[in-house]
Amino acid sequence: xxxxxxxxxxDDWTILRLAQNETAKNVMVxxxxxxVPLKVWLEQREQLLDRNELGVWIASDxxxxxxxxxxxKFTVIAVDFPKFSxxxxxxxxxxxxARFGYTGELRxxxxxxxxxxxxxxxxxxxxxxxxxxxxxxxxxxxxxxFSEVYQASVDKKMPLFRRVQRNGNAVDN
Amino acid sequence: MYRYDQxxxxxxxxxxxxxRDQVRRRLSNELAEEEFRPLRLQNGLYMQIHAYMLRIAVxxxxxxxxxxxxxxxIARKYxxxxxxxxTRQNIQFNWIKLExxxxxxxxxASVEMHAIQTSGNCxxxxxxxxxxxxxxxxxxxxRPYAEILRQWSTFHPEFAYLPRKFKIAVSGAEEDxxxxxxxxxxxxxxxxTQGEVGFRVFVGGGLGRTPIIxxxxxxxxxxxxxxxxxxxxxxxxxxxxxxxxxxxxxxxxLVKALGIEEFKRQxxxxxxxxxxxxxxxxxxxxxxVSSYFTAPAYENIADTDSGLTxxxxxxxxxxxxxxxxxxxxxxxxxxxxxxxxxxxxxxPGDASAEQMDAVADLADRFSFGELRITHKQNLxxxxxxQSDLITLWKIAAANNLASPNIGLLSDIISCPGAEFCTxxxxxxxxxxxxxxxxxxxxxxxxxxxxxxxxxxxCMNACGHNSVGHIGIxxxxxxxxEEWYQxxxxxxxxxxxxxxxxxxxxxxFDQVPEVIERILQVYCRxxxxxxxxxxxxxxxxxxxxxxxxxxxxxxxGQEDDVLAFKPAQYSEPLYSPRF
Ligand code: SF4
Numbered sequence: 001x002x003x004x005x006x007x008x009x010x011d012d013w014t015i016l017r018l019a020q021n022e023t024a025k026n027v028m029v030x031x032x033x034x035x036v037p038l039k040v041w042l043e044q045r046e047q048l049l050d051r052n053e054l055g056v057w058i059a060s061d062x063x064x065x066x067x068x069x070x071x072x073k074f075t076v077i078a079v080d081f082p083k084f085s086x087x088x089x090x091x092x093x094x095x096x097x098a099r100f101g102y103t104g105e106l107r108x109x110x111x112x113x114x115x116x117x118x119x120x121x122x123x124x125x126x127x128x129x130x131x132x133x134x135x136x137x138x139x140x141x142x143x144x145x146f147s148e149v150y151q152a153s154v155d156k157k158m159p160l161f162r163r164v165q166r167n168g169n170a171v172d173n
Numbered sequence: 174m175y176r177y178d179q180x181x182x183x184x185x186x187x188x189x190x191x192x193r194d195q196v197r198r199r200l201s202n203e204l205a206e207e208e209f210r211p212l213r214l215q216n217g218l219y220m221q222i223h224a225y226m227l228r229i230a231v232x233x234x235x236x237x238x239x240x241x242x243x244x245x246x247i248a249r250k251y252x253x254x255x256x257x258x259x260t261r262q263n264i265q266f267n268w269i270k271l272e273x274x275x276x277x278x279x280x281x282a283s284v285e286m287h288a289i290q291t292s293g294n295c296x297x298x299x300x301x302x303x304x305x306x307x308x309x310x311x312x313x314x315x316r317p318y319a320e321i322l323r324q325w326s327t328f329h330p331e332f333a334y335l336p337r338k339f340k341i342a343v344s345g346a347e348e349d350x351x352x353x354x355x356x357x358x359x360x361x362x363x364x365x366t367q368g369e370v371g372f373r374v375f376v377g378g379g380l381g382r383t384p385i386i387x388x389x390x391x392x393x394x395x396x397x398x399x400x401x402x403x404x405x406x407x408x409x410x411x412x413x414x415x416x417x418x419x420x421x422x423x424x425x426x427l428v429k430a431l432g433i434e435e436f437k438r439q440x441x442x443x444x445x446x447x448x449x450x451x452x453x454x455x456x457x458x459x460x461x462v463s464s465y466f467t468a469p470a471y472e473n474i475a476d477t478d479s480g481l482t483x484x485x486x487x488x489x490x491x492x493x494x495x496x497x498x499x500x501x502x503x504x505x506x507x508x509x510x511x512x513x514x515x516x517x518x519x520x521p522g523d524a525s526a527e528q529m530d531a532v533a534d535l536a537d538r539f540s541f542g543e544l545r546i547t548h549k550q551n552l553x554x555x556x557x558x559q560s561d562l563i564t565l566w567k568i569a570a571a572n573n574l575a576s577p578n579i580g581l582l583s584d585i586i587s588c589p590g591a592e593f594c595t596x597x598x599x600x601x602x603x604x605x606x607x608x609x610x611x612x613x614x615x616x617x618x619x620x621x622x623x624x625x626x627x628x629x630x631c632m633n634a635c636g637h638n639s640v641g642h643i644g645i646x647x648x649x650x651x652x653x654e655e656w657y658q659x660x661x662x663x664x665x666x667x668x669x670x671x672x673x674x675x676x677x678x679x680x681f682d683q684v685p686e687v688i689e690r691i692l693q694v695y696c697r698x699x700x701x702x703x704x705x706x707x708x709x710x711x712x713x714x715x716x717x718x719x720x721x722x723x724x725x726x727x728x729g730q731e732d733d734v735l736a737f738k739p740a741q742y743s744e745p746l747y748s749p750r751f
Pocket of ligand 1: 588589590591594595596597598601629630631632633634635636
């Protein structure tokens, strides 16, 4: 189960993570709906291009530019959060959406917790795979913590001061 | 001052609800402490052994008397009748129960306050010039920009999990009173030759283990671009700042590693995509925010002496107070008054609930109901009529708030040190107290004149030791005894510099004598009214070093330091460094 477009849905994608003895070059990518590591995509691009549906995931220390020209090849792009406190994934998402114009599914995977959901959605994530030991219903609530925000990001193209009429100090004398 | 509109209020109210739920989940163990930690930290809540410490944001150090009275209320209801004003113009309470924190935040929200981002690896409370809006040397009022940046940085979705904490300071006067060169980003608002407003932007300054003076990344950034430019800096930092080593994670290390030229290139490259975009500040928004920072209704008073001269001549204490604690206002019939929280024998920056109420009364009566917190941990009333100074002084003195020591030796900045902080190598506050007592003579202090003495219990430099004219730092030694390193020549402001360590470290009991010797060299070497820092700059640290180490310094001396009273609190431990 994952959260997608603010609802809980079944998920039939499998995330491929390299085992100790595997390399991006030699790993066997199983058939079906697989989200492969960016490195595997780069190494096995030719074979993988034949697939109907493919996903790729990017690690927090990898560069989103590596995917820039291939965005249309994927049904889903995932960003991995090795620890929820590793904030690089937020900028990766921002680049994919705001800079490179990616419009497909952008999924947060790894150490994804309720209290990061609101921020994650703001920078362009529309799918979330919360940590499996957590209640997914509960995680869903994290998306609605705030009803208004100050700054522009991927979700709101304009900052608050450009979106609404805010009144200044009324001169009252 | 700025007042919340419906949006600001709604965001803060929703924060209270969100946080209340986080605490509920923690108390019911749904959240592990490890997961709760960054959440509470982004809300200024530090874990101690016996209690929590809560740090409340005072945006750019400006607050109303209603807000100050709320602090007094919090001190009485949830703490032990006092609070501690910090070097970042905030306030901290030391004896807080986790269960109470949602209610405290709700109380704060009722007076347009919060504890958002007062710690954690995010953009912290923006600091500014404590005399903003009234300083005689002001070029541009920095407060509207500080408020605009406060809103921009509040819950910024992309920059909530940075490699490390991030501090921004803004100053708009000739003299930099906001120490902008030792912040992650320092902004100096100024005017160019055409009279247009813009910022000189510094980046990569900081204290701590590796004190560095910030570098200029942009000489003149037109005001419209302030948010997009900072966004570009933060985005580069968020991606490339080190995350493998907590001591190397601040932006200063990244700037140093890349070199300012390469760092600037990356920032400008990023900025090119943002410039003139939606994040560009509009004049409507600037005007809206500025409309809250208009001058109060000053009375038109002929600039008479109001009996001050004669009162000064008959009252020496008042005369010293006028000299040290009263600063020129841009309206000559008004004055800026600094209320000292540095009375000898007290922990620097502490104020009792009673004192807070007294200050609120003073501000209501004499200063349009507003006040400021300074980075030197004192309080300021910015708009006092000259003719009210005598009355104000009497009331302040009765409340132990009139020590005439602003900018003098006993106006010490000290971190909490070993009695409170788990990271400390040595005590700070008791040392501050012994020093203040040893040099308690005001005549002596006035003779020495302007000097900044800073004490930190360890290399993390929360007491800003590296930019103190005299800096004292607790250092690690194998024997686990308390040892202190002494540095000279540090300074913040327009001529920022990092102090130089004079030599091997000293024991607690030796430090006062070391300072005595340093001051003797100053008295010997100074030319006329030269300030301490200027003498150090002119003669270098050599003569000081020679004198300090010339003969052995015996421990203890006649001061009965060992009998010095321990802190009034039993054993709260926290780590303000985070
Ligand atoms: S971490 Fe900060 S507060 Fe603690 S001892 Fe070191 S300098 Fe002082």
